[in-house]
Amino acid sequence: MSLMRLESRRQESRAMMLAAPVIAVAATLLVGAALFTLLGHDGLGAVYEIFVKPLFNPYRWQDLLVKAAPLAMIATGLAIGFRANVWNIGAEGQYILGGLAGTGVALATLDMTGSWILPAMLVCGILGGMAWAAIPALLKTTLGVNEILSSLMLNYVAIQILYYLMRGPWKDPMGFNFPQTAMFTADQTLPMVVPGTLIHLGVPLAAAVALTAFLVLARTVTGFQMKVVGLAPRAAAFGGFGAASTVWIALLAGGGLAGLAGIIEAAGPFGQMVPQFPTGYGYTAIIVAFLGRLNPLGILLAAMVLALTYVGGESAQTTIGLPSAATGVFQSMMLFFLLAADILVRYRLVSGRPATVADTAANPAAKAEPKPKAVTA
Amino acid sequence: MAETAVAPRLELKGISKRFPGVVANDHVSFAVPAGAIHALLGENGAGKSTLVKIIYGVQGADEGEIVFDGQPVRIGSPREARALGIGMVFQHFSLFEAMTVLENIALGMDEPPPRRELEARVRQVLDTYGLSLDPYRHVHTLSVGERQRIEIVRALLQQPKLLIMDEPTSVLTPQEVEQLFTTLRRLAAEGCSILYISHKLHEIKALCQSATIMRGGKVVATCDPREESAQSMAELMIGGSLKALSDKSGAAKGEARFVVASLSAPGEPPFGTSLKDVSFAVRSGEIFGIAGVAGNGQNELLAVVSGENQRGVSGSIRLDGTELARLSVGARRRAGLASSPEERNGHAAVPAMTLTENAILSARSRMGLASGGVIRAKAARDYAAKVIEAFSVKATGPGAAAGSLSGGNLQKFVMGREIMQNPAVLVVSQPTWGVDAGAASFIRQAMIDLAAKGACVVVVSQDLDELLELCDRLAVINEGQLSEPMAVKGISIERVGLLMGGIHGAGQVGAKADTGTGRAPAEKKHLEPAL
Numbered sequence: 071m072s073l074m075r076l077e078s079r080r081q082e083s084r085a086m087m088l089a090a091p092v093i094a095v096a097a098t099l100l101v102g103a104a105l106f107t108l109l110g111h112d113g114l115g116a117v118y119e120i121f122v123k124p125l126f127n128p129y130r131w132q133d134l135l136v137k138a139a140p141l142a143m144i145a146t147g148l149a150i151g152f153r154a155n156v157w158n159i160g161a162e163g164q165y166i167l168g169g170l171a172g173t174g175v176a177l178a179t180l181d182m183t184g185s186w187i188l189p190a191m192l193v194c195g196i197l198g199g200m201a202w203a204a205i206p207a208l209l210k211t212t213l214g215v216n217e218i219l220s221s222l223m224l225n226y227v228a229i230q231i232l233y234y235l236m237r238g239p240w241k242d243p244m245g246f247n248f249p250q251t252a253m254f255t256a257d258q259t260l261p262m263v264v265p266g267t268l269i270h271l272g273v274p275l276a277a278a279v280a281l282t283a284f285l286v287l288a289r290t291v292t293g294f295q296m297k298v299v300g301l302a303p304r305a306a307a308f309g310g311f312g313a314a315s316t317v318w319i320a321l322l323a324g325g326g327l328a329g330l331a332g333i334i335e336a337a338g339p340f341g342q343m344v345p346q347f348p349t350g351y352g353y354t355a356i357i358v359a360f361l362g363r364l365n366p367l368g369i370l371l372a373a374m375v376l377a378l379t380y381v382g383g384e385s386a387q388t389t390i391g392l393p394s395a396a397t398g399v400f401q402s403m404m405l406f407f408l409l410a411a412d413i414l415v416r417y418r419l420v421s422g423r424p425a426t427v428a429d430t431a432a433n434p435a436a437k438a439e440p441k442p443k444a445v446t447a
Numbered sequence: 448m449a450e451t452a453v454a455p456r457l458e459l460k461g462i463s464k465r466f467p468g469v470v471a472n473d474h475v476s477f478a479v480p481a482g483a484i485h486a487l488l489g490e491n492g493a494g495k496s497t498l499v500k501i502i503y504g505v506q507g508a509d510e511g512e513i514v515f516d517g518q519p520v521r522i523g524s525p526r527e528a529r530a531l532g533i534g535m536v537f538q539h540f541s542l543f544e545a546m547t548v549l550e551n552i553a554l555g556m557d558e559p560p561p562r563r564e565l566e567a568r569v570r571q572v573l574d575t576y577g578l579s580l581d582p583y584r585h586v587h588t589l590s591v592g593e594r595q596r597i598e599i600v601r602a603l604l605q606q607p608k609l610l611i612m613d614e615p616t617s618v619l620t621p622q623e624v625e626q627l628f629t630t631l632r633r634l635a636a637e638g639c640s641i642l643y644i645s646h647k648l649h650e651i652k653a654l655c656q657s658a659t660i661m662r663g664g665k666v667v668a669t670c671d672p673r674e675e676s677a678q679s680m681a682e683l684m685i686g687g688s689l690k691a692l693s694d695k696s697g698a699a700k701g702e703a704r705f706v707v708a709s710l711s712a713p714g715e716p717p718f719g720t721s722l723k724d725v726s727f728a729v730r731s732g733e734i735f736g737i738a739g740v741a742g743n744g745q746n747e748l749l750a751v752v753s754g755e756n757q758r759g760v761s762g763s764i765r766l767d768g769t770e771l772a773r774l775s776v777g778a779r780r781r782a783g784l785a786s787s788p789e790e791r792n793g794h795a796a797v798p799a800m801t802l803t804e805n806a807i808l809s810a811r812s813r814m815g816l817a818s819g820g821v822i823r824a825k826a827a828r829d830y831a832a833k834v835i836e837a838f839s840v841k842a843t844g845p846g847a848a849a850g851s852l853s854g855g856n857l858q859k860f861v862m863g864r865e866i867m868q869n870p871a872v873l874v875v876s877q878p879t880w881g882v883d884a885g886a887a888s889f890i891r892q893a894m895i896d897l898a899a900k901g902a903c904v905v906v907v908s909q910d911l912d913e914l915l916e917l918c919d920r921l922a923v924i925n926e927g928q929l930s931e932p933m934a935v936k937g938i939s940i941e942r943v944g945l946l947m948g949g950i951h952g953a954g955q956v957g958a959k960a961d962t963g964t965g966r967a968p969a970e971k972k973h974l975e976p977a978l
Contacts, residue, residue: 081848081850081851082799289821289822289824290820290821290822291807291811291817291820291821291822292820294804294807294822297800297804298797298800298804298808301797301799301800302793302794302797302798302799304790304793304794305793305794305795305796305797305808307755307776308753308755308776308786308788308794308795308808308809309776309808309809310754310775310776310777310780310809312775
């Protein structure tokens with residue numbers, strides 16, 4: 071009935087692939103501005119506060135990098151799995167378990183000194199995340215349990231483990247009964263890479279992780295495997311790539327990097343373990359992964375954009391009194407518009423008729439659908 | 448034609464269609480009288496598909512006129528085409544895998560009747576035209592041949608005045624083809640015109656009264672196929688002379704190299720075919736055929752032999768005495784076992800990936816396209832380019848997406864990718880399905896050449912003519928059981944047909960019983976005459 075219709079492209083459009091995130095961000099800003107205006111706020115002001123103002127403030131830049139680092143790290147791990155259609159939604163839990171495993175090392179070494187302690191914490195963080203991700207992997211490969219559900223549900227288990235440890239065995243005896251661990255020692259905290267700023271070792275580490283992942287995905291047989299499994303599972307089996315090994319690689323990579331991000335947050339900005347440790351990075355990273363087109367280099371950019379919503383959203387709360395939920399609204403809109411814009415990767419908008427090859431030949435659903443009501447003239 | 452007393456059922460006048468960079472149809476004109484079976488012949492890319500899509504309203508023509516029953520018509524959509532009485536059976540099926548046959552038929556109709564009534568009508572069409580199909584099976588459990596029957600039933604339910612058939616026989620047994628032809632002749636006698644698209648020239652000779660031959664988007668000839676030879680039509684079609692396959696007599700020599708013994712495997716639940724005690728042996732230089740109707744365990748056999756399916760498999764697969772049955776897909780490839788499954792898109796090749804990446808998919812270990820887990824991009828590109836060159840694949844280069852190639856060209860690439868790895872055994876399914884005559888003969892020649900170098904070639908095909916042309920010996924698979932092998936020289940087509948029919952035909956209990964008894968000695972006996 072409408073004058074515009076979708077026509078299938080012969081090949082996926084690469085240009086659209088790259089344009090979709092830009093379209094999504096632009097649409098988020100526009101609709102966000104309209105939405106907050108309708109809610110009685112200064113809509114344009116809100117967009118300016120969140121998305122523009124922090125960029126002109128050097129102190130905010132430090133904050134941006136610090137927030138982008140865990141997002142990029144987690145998203146990189148998730149992207150490896152998402153490429154192979156392994157949907158790990160449990161990064162939040164893996165992030166928590168990574169943080170807890172590293173914290174365990176820290177608490178056991180409170181009285182010690184040595185440059186080995188921090189690396190040991192990071193390694194245990196990775197292992198902790200992996201162990202948590204191994205549960206859905208095992209369930210999937212042995213019993214066929216859907217990894218979306220199992221990994222998601224384990225997030226809530228992880229939070230309860232955190233609460234138990236904070237209120238019980240790991241509570242700082244000298245902490246006036248606050249539910250938190252002792253502060254980490256100097257040997258247990260990430261050093262600053264730029265003295266006098268907030269920028270800790272995790273920031274360059276995140277960039278290094280993304281670059282390494284980029285090379286692994288582009289140049290190795292494992293990266294190839296993830297891509298083939300995602301595009302054509304039967305062809306992957308034909309090529310000798312087992313379904314089980316794919317699930318394990320995907321979940322261990324996602325869990326390991328989420329765990330690393332967890333211990334970096336604990337040993338960086340937090341400097342101890344607290345019940346407020348989970349801040350939703352594991353969920354936001356899903357948006358980062360998609361906005362970055364599942365490409366680690368794109369993810370670095372996307373992580374900055376999403377970090378901006380955190381940093382800007384925070385300051386907008388104090389400067390123009392925007393509700394704290396604004397951050398979440400903007401993040402969700404971004405994912406929503408991205409998924410919508412992604413249809414243009416495989417279809418193009420054309421005006422009016424005629425029908426196309428793929429509509430009817432390749433897609434039976436279309437056979438019944440396009441009622442030719444647009445009889446013009 | 449226009450001046451005949453009765454207006455033709457369909458007349459095309461100067462149809463042109465341009466795509467960016469290609470003229471798919473260039474002033475195409477021809478007419479199909481009522482009740483005629485008219486062939487549309489041409490290589491892949493000749494513009495046949497575009498033309499029928501225009502007739503069926505899928506695409507609009509840039510120029511020209513369609514006259515239907517004497518009335519100039521504009522066909523804006525398939526729905527309008529169906530309203531006029533035009534039915535079409537596509538080469539590529541439009542089916543929902545997770546739904547039943549009946550649901551799929553209902554979805555394809557503009558106003559489906561209630562289920563009970565639809566089922567009755569479907570069963571009536573099935574009976575009338577002798578098609579066997581269970582309306583309540585899920586499509587994902589059906590073979591290609593069975594899926595095609597859904598499309599045919601779908602079209603017949605509309606009681607069309609013009610039925611367009613796109614490559615309909617590529618997956619049928621001789622008996623089924625004969626049955627289809629009976630169906631089509633009956634339809635034609637009832638006054639329905641049929642536009643029949645095919646590469647199989649002898650079928651066109653047997654079925655059609657007139658033929659339009661297209662090449663490069665243009666009509667190059669209109670003829671009466673009954674008066675032409677297959678050779679002359681083929682030459683008109685490809686615009687050159689067709690090379691005959693080289694003589695392969697005496698190629699099969701030596702010991703049995705590739706021995707499959709008592710191979711059994713459960714079928715994919717709930718409807719997959721189980722393999723039951725399949726045994727055969729292929730000697731060095733031999734081409735061994737496995738004939739059979741679609742859905743009788745061919746895909747299962749290929750998946751078990753290639754190693755893609757290892758669940759519940761018992762029996763042995765030996766190559767030069769080495770047991771492969773417990774090895775992974777990759778290990779079997781390294782040992783020299785190459786395979787190519789029936790489905791090109793998404794199984795043998797990844798449409799969205801480049802030819803270079805598709806080369807990596809199955810040639811990485813044998814051709815050294817990866818070392819230490821790292822892809823050697825240049826080696827992969829070079830190998831893909833070599834395959835493109837040696838198998839004259841029409842593609843813009845190794846960087847072309849596999850999905851951008853025509854079916855024939857992609858199949859040439861897939862076959863080339865496997866054959867150029869110099870495997871000791873090549874197991875292929877439907878090597879020339881939906882492939883044009885030129886590419887098909889090229890692929891067959893390549894398999895003959897591979898065998899001549901001492902490799903074993905196993906060809907699983909539903910195209911019996913192809914097997915008879917290619918193979919030294921063949922066996923028939925039915926319901927997951929393999930018959931005793933027969934030497935192709937002096938083979939009884941009737942017997943093969945009966946074996947293929949199995950329980951699908953009535954009263955072939957005797958033929959079926961043959962498959963179960965004394966296979967091992969029978970096989971030995973048959974080895975000698977073939978030598």
